[in-house]
Amino acid sequence: MLREKDEQGSKGRRPKDIPLSDAPHTMEIAQILISLLHAWGLDPELDRVCESKLGLLRPMTGVCFGVVSRHGHMAVQLPTRHVAHLLPPAEPDTSGLPQELVMQDRLTKLFTSRLHWELSTTLTTNHLLSIVSLANTLMSMNHATFLPDHELARRMHRPSTHGTASWAEDSERQQAQQQHMKQGWALLATLHAVLLPDKVLARGAKSFKRPQVEMLARRWQHHCLEVREAAQALLLAELGRLGPKGRKALVDSWAQYLPLYTHTESINTKSQKEPAENVTATPQADEEFEEEEEEIVRAPSSLAELKRKQTTAVVLLGVIGAEFGQDITSEGAAGNKRRKEGDSRKSSVVEGFALSSSNNLARLTALALTHLLLAPGTPRLPAHTPLRRAAVDLLGRGFTVWEPYLDVSHVLLGLLEMCSDADKLLPSMSYGLPLTPQADSCRTARHALTLIATARPAAFITTMAREVARCAAAQQSGQPSPAYLALQKGRAEVLRGIELLIDRMHNEVAELLVEVMDIILHCVDQSHLKSKGLNEVFPAICRYNQVSHCPATRRIAVGSHTGQLAMYELRAGRCQSLAAHSGPVSACAFSPDGRYLVSYATADNRLSFWQTTAGMFGLGAAQTRCVKCYSTAPMADVARLNPARLARLVWTTSRAVTLMLADGSETRFNV
Structure with a gap:
C-alpha cells in the first residue's frame, strides 16, 4: 500500500516540485554557471574544448549580473546597452542570418571576452573565485563532463571486433577521454586564474577591473577547500602581477591596520585610527564583502569594520611577507627626509620584510601570527577559526622570513599541540569527508610543520x-612542563617530520645524526626495541651507514659529523660520547655478538675497533676503549661526490670486517 502511494505520489509530482539539490539539477546549475562565467572568445582552442569535451554552453546573449550588498540592496549591471560603438568593423556576412541576430552575436562575443571584466571589481572577484573553484573541483573528478550520456557513449563508440582486444581498446579510449577532460578543466582554471588580465587587455580593454586583494585575503583559509585553493591562487597571481612597487604600495596602505600584540594584551587599539563616533557598529560575517570599485583602503567607519581590517591586514601582510618578503625593502634615508611629519609613525612601521636591524614590519607581522597560533581559545577568538588557520599556514610558508623574530621552540610546540589529535581525525583528513574545524586546523598545522622542517631542517632538528x-630533565625532576606534555602528544608528528627529512634531505640530516637519534629514542616506544631491531621500529634512520644497532647488548652507535661516536646504552638509559676520528664518521657497525664496534672515517683514513668492558663483577659504569687501529688507503676525490655513500662496513665473522668504499674497493680487517 505504501509503495503504491509512493509511486502515485512520484507520478503526480510536477517537475517544479523536485528540489534543486537533486543531482540532475545540481549538474545543470553548475553547467549554466560555468558557461555564463567563462571568458568566451579569448582562447578559441579552449572554447572548442569546452564545447566538445566539457559540455559547456556558449551564451547567445549578454547577461545582466547583479551585486547584493550586506544591507539587502542589489545593483544590476546592464552590460550590452549602448555599446555598439565598441564593436570592431564588421566583416561581410555570408551566413544569411538576419541582421539582428548577427549584431546580437557580435555583442555577446564582445561582452564575454571584454565587457564582462570591465563591470566591477566585486563581480570580477566573485566570478573568478566561482569558476576557478568549480574547475578545480571538476578536474579532481573522473569523467567530469556535462555532455549527455548518450552523446558521450556515441563519441566513445568505435567499430571493432568482439573480444579481448575490443575491451582493451575501449579502456584506452576511456583513459584518453578522461585525460582530455582533466586537461580541459586545468586549462580553464589556468586561463581565469593567471592569463585572464593579459588576454583581456590584449582585446582592447581600457578599464579591466582587477580582483580585490582584500576579498581574496579574507578567503585565504575558507572553510570550503576548493574556494580556499582558488582564493590563494588568485591572490598570489594578483600580487605577482602588481610587481615590487605595487606590493610596496599595498603594504604601505595596510600596515597601519596591523594589530600590535604584546605580552599582556592582544590588540593595541591606540595605534589604530578611531572610527567615526556617529556610526554604530554592525556585525560583519567572514563571507561578506565590500563594494569597492578600486583598490583604495579607506578609513573604517565602525568598530566592526576596524576589526575586520585588522584581521585582513594580518593575512594580507603575512601573505606578502611569506611569498614576496625579500623584495619589499625600506625606502632609505633619502625617502625619509622627504616625508612629512604626519607620516613619521607610518614610515617607522612600513620598512619592509628584508632582514635588517630596523625591520619593524616583519617583526610585528611575525608577532601577530605567533599570537594567533599560541593564544588560548576564547569566545572572542575561538580555537579553530579561519584566522587562526591562516596564521598557522603563513607561519609555515614564510618561516624563513619570520624566523629571526620567532621563538622557534614555542612555535613548533604550538603546532604539535594543534595536530596532536591527528590519529583521531584521520578519516576526515584522508578519505575526502567534510572537514570539521578541528580537523581543518590539524591538517593546516601538519602542513606548516612540514614546510618549516623542509625550509630549515637544521633549525627544526636542533630545536626539537x-x-x-x-623534557628528559623535567621528567627526572618529577615536574613535567607544558612543553613536555605537548611533545608527548606530538611524538607521532615529530617522527613523521624526521622521516620526511630523511627522505628529502638525506645529506642535511647526516650532519645532525646524534641530535636526530636523541629525538627518535625519545619519541619511539623503547619497549619495542627489546624484541625488535631499530630497522623494524624506525627503518628510515637505518639508511645511514653511520648508525648501527646491536639487539643482543641493546646498544646503538651513531657516528657524528664532528668525528664523535655516540654510544647509547638503552638498558641504562644513558649516552656516552667518544672522540673517535678527526673528521666526519663515514660508517660504523657492531659485530654479530656485540663485543666489538668498528668505525671508519675518510677524513683521516683510519679504521678503529672498539670494545666495551663492564666493571668488576658487573658493577660500575661500562668503559669503551679502542683496541686496534688501521690506516687505510685514501679515497679518490671523484668517489666523494655522495658523502652518505662513502663507505660501508660488513662483518663477515665475529672478528673480521670488510670495508667497502665508494670507489669499488674492498678491504678485510681483523680485530
Whole structure:
C-alpha cells in the first residue's frame, strides 16, 4: 500500500516540485554557471574544448549580473546597452542570418571576452573565485563532463571486433577521454586564474577591473577547500602581477591596520585610527564583502569594520611577507627626509620584510601570527577559526622570513599541540569527508610543520633535540612542563617530520645524526626495541651507514659529523660520547655478538675497533676503549661526490670486517 502511494505520489509530482539539490539539477546549475562565467572568445582552442569535451554552453546573449550588498540592496549591471560603438568593423556576412541576430552575436562575443571584466571589481572577484573553484573541483573528478550520456557513449563508440582486444581498446579510449577532460578543466582554471588580465587587455580593454586583494585575503583559509585553493591562487597571481612597487604600495596602505600584540594584551587599539563616533557598529560575517570599485583602503567607519581590517591586514601582510618578503625593502634615508611629519609613525612601521636591524614590519607581522597560533581559545577568538588557520599556514610558508623574530621552540610546540589529535581525525583528513574545524586546523598545522622542517631542517632538528633534553630533565625532576606534555602528544608528528627529512634531505640530516637519534629514542616506544631491531621500529634512520644497532647488548652507535661516536646504552638509559676520528664518521657497525664496534672515517683514513668492558663483577659504569687501529688507503676525490655513500662496513665473522668504499674497493680487517 505504501509503495503504491509512493509511486502515485512520484507520478503526480510536477517537475517544479523536485528540489534543486537533486543531482540532475545540481549538474545543470553548475553547467549554466560555468558557461555564463567563462571568458568566451579569448582562447578559441579552449572554447572548442569546452564545447566538445566539457559540455559547456556558449551564451547567445549578454547577461545582466547583479551585486547584493550586506544591507539587502542589489545593483544590476546592464552590460550590452549602448555599446555598439565598441564593436570592431564588421566583416561581410555570408551566413544569411538576419541582421539582428548577427549584431546580437557580435555583442555577446564582445561582452564575454571584454565587457564582462570591465563591470566591477566585486563581480570580477566573485566570478573568478566561482569558476576557478568549480574547475578545480571538476578536474579532481573522473569523467567530469556535462555532455549527455548518450552523446558521450556515441563519441566513445568505435567499430571493432568482439573480444579481448575490443575491451582493451575501449579502456584506452576511456583513459584518453578522461585525460582530455582533466586537461580541459586545468586549462580553464589556468586561463581565469593567471592569463585572464593579459588576454583581456590584449582585446582592447581600457578599464579591466582587477580582483580585490582584500576579498581574496579574507578567503585565504575558507572553510570550503576548493574556494580556499582558488582564493590563494588568485591572490598570489594578483600580487605577482602588481610587481615590487605595487606590493610596496599595498603594504604601505595596510600596515597601519596591523594589530600590535604584546605580552599582556592582544590588540593595541591606540595605534589604530578611531572610527567615526556617529556610526554604530554592525556585525560583519567572514563571507561578506565590500563594494569597492578600486583598490583604495579607506578609513573604517565602525568598530566592526576596524576589526575586520585588522584581521585582513594580518593575512594580507603575512601573505606578502611569506611569498614576496625579500623584495619589499625600506625606502632609505633619502625617502625619509622627504616625508612629512604626519607620516613619521607610518614610515617607522612600513620598512619592509628584508632582514635588517630596523625591520619593524616583519617583526610585528611575525608577532601577530605567533599570537594567533599560541593564544588560548576564547569566545572572542575561538580555537579553530579561519584566522587562526591562516596564521598557522603563513607561519609555515614564510618561516624563513619570520624566523629571526620567532621563538622557534614555542612555535613548533604550538603546532604539535594543534595536530596532536591527528590519529583521531584521520578519516576526515584522508578519505575526502567534510572537514570539521578541528580537523581543518590539524591538517593546516601538519602542513606548516612540514614546510618549516623542509625550509630549515637544521633549525627544526636542533630545536626539537633541545626540547627533548629539557623534557628528559623535567621528567627526572618529577615536574613535567607544558612543553613536555605537548611533545608527548606530538611524538607521532615529530617522527613523521624526521622521516620526511630523511627522505628529502638525506645529506642535511647526516650532519645532525646524534641530535636526530636523541629525538627518535625519545619519541619511539623503547619497549619495542627489546624484541625488535631499530630497522623494524624506525627503518628510515637505518639508511645511514653511520648508525648501527646491536639487539643482543641493546646498544646503538651513531657516528657524528664532528668525528664523535655516540654510544647509547638503552638498558641504562644513558649516552656516552667518544672522540673517535678527526673528521666526519663515514660508517660504523657492531659485530654479530656485540663485543666489538668498528668505525671508519675518510677524513683521516683510519679504521678503529672498539670494545666495551663492564666493571668488576658487573658493577660500575661500562668503559669503551679502542683496541686496534688501521690506516687505510685514501679515497679518490671523484668517489666523494655522495658523502652518505662513502663507505660501508660488513662483518663477515665475529672478528673480521670488510670495508667497502665508494670507489669499488674492498678491504678485510681483523680485530
